[in-house]
Structures are given as C-alpha cells and as structure tokens.
Amino acid sequence: MNHLTVDEAGFPNHQGPLDPQWLLVLVLDVRTDTACFMWGYELDPYVEPDLINKSIMKARIPLRESMLLQAAGAIMKNAVQLVARKARSKVRHPMRYGLTPPTPEDRKGGGA
Numbered sequence: 001m002n003h004l005t006v007d008e009a010g011f012p013n014h015q016g017p018l019d020p021q022w023l024l025v026l027v028l029d030v031r032t033d034t035a036c037f038m039w040g041y042e043l044d045p046y047v048e049p050d051l052i053n054k055s056i057m058k059a060r061i062p063l064r065e066s067m068l069l070q071a072a073g074a075i076m077k078n079a080v081q082l083v084a085r086k087a088r089s090k091v092r093h094p095m096r097y098g099l100t101p102p103t104p105e106d107r108k109g110g111g112a
Helices: 041-046 049-058 060-064 068-092
Strands: 024-029 034-039
Touching: 024 068, 034 049, 041 068, 049 060, 049 068, 060 068
Parallel strands: none
Antiparallel strands: 024 034
C-alpha cells in the first residue's frame, strides 16, 4: 500500500495521482475466491475492520455468482458509508476520541 499508485482513471475531477494514505481499496482475487480491504494510514482512526469486512459478507451471493461489478459496487458503497459515519463522529467530537480539535484556521471555511 505504501507504494501504490492510483491514477485519475476513476476520478475525473482529480489531477495527478491519489494519495494512498487516504485510500480504501477493495481487493478481489477471483482465482482463490477471496476478498479483503486495504487502507492507508490516515484512515486507521476511521476504519473498523470487523464492520467493513461485514460489507464483503453482505455481497457474498453476487460474488459467488461472478457478478463482480454489482458486488464491488455494493461492498464499496456500504464500506464507505461505515467509514464516513465513523469519521463524522470523530470530526464532530475529537476530544471524546483523544484527538486534538482543529484550529480555527484549519476548519472548513477558514478562521475568524
């Protein structure tokens, strides 16, 4: 993951390669019928492996039936929602999670 390079193929509004530290990657191995997630270091506080792995389990039937696009879409949609929900809570209440709140200058919309 440290050396992963993802170009802008799936991200038309993004210029240049994406930062792998902020990526959530779904890996499907069709030869061995396995699936897993990998994520960058910056997502560690927001990813609960047990929860996002349940996203894979929810799509096991489309995966077994080789409906890979449908399965991948459902898995990623569910996993991203779970990570976003966790991140939203930590951003709104950083002190509860032992995080330092952002300074007014770093907040969305700027400071004072």
